[in-house]
Amino acid sequence: MRMDSERKVTAADEPLIEFRGVDKFFDKPEEGRYQVVGDLNIKVRENEFLVLFGPGQCGKSTILNLIAGFEMPSSGHVLCMGKDITGPGPDRGMVFQNTALFPWLTVMGNVEYGPKVRGIKKEERRQRAQHYINLVGLQGFENSFPVKLSGGMQQRVGIARAYCNEPLVMLLDEPFGHLDAQTRYLMQDELTRIWQAEKRTVIFVTNNIEEAVYLADRILVLRNCPTGVKAEYEINLPRPRNYTDPEFLRLRREIDSVVDHTL
């Protein structure tokens, strides 16, 4: 079982995930062929916390879906450790806004689901699932069903479930978008704590600028459809971060000034 706090699977300058000249078109009934991603080039470093920030409908989820292997590029390459991504796999874990938990399974059942379908023996997968349930702070709720849990607790289950597959990269698609403001702040702190305790490569999508600056090692500001990288910011503020810190506010203003606010 691999539960080391910081793994390294790539060579020093090798990106874990790379987009090389990626275009993505969809066919829409009324608009016909429609370009969502245009000549996208991104390199994601192993164990970094990368935030994709951009206006609504700019193509953020499409980028995650290309990494997850739910969508294929129309042209160009999406690579994981130098190899083309050809479909979904347990090396890429997804956490959704609507949690997408299995309502008929308990917390333990949800978290151990991935290792179970991959045939990992009960004792080992239980031990692994318990580790991640503890990591996200849900010990004592192993036998609860999702419907009995608050929104924030359901997101903790989603994070533990993704971690339990021990993926190379965690893809989080506006995971806190449905939470009330207070729970959202709490979950931002919790995600930072979890990520610091067990470093993973995280690609986190949000359209909330404060959330982006609060969480990220690096922010890619995306432009409107067809999307591409408009600007890039390394966020070197120490953690835990403070929303009212002058440098935080300066970065927030600066990033806001480059965002496409119109569709």
Ligand SMILES: Nc1ncnc2c1ncn2[C@@H]1O[C@H](COP(=O)(O)OP(=O)(O)OP(=O)(O)O)[C@@H](O)[C@H]1O
């Ligand atoms: N499978 C699909 N078929 C056709 N069009 C699609 C498909 N997936 C996404 N789109 C379109 O691509 C565009 C970008 O959608 P996407 O969900 O990637 O944006 P987003 O930035 O994640 O949006 P939001 O911030 O609202 O979640 C939208 O116009 C959407 O309707």
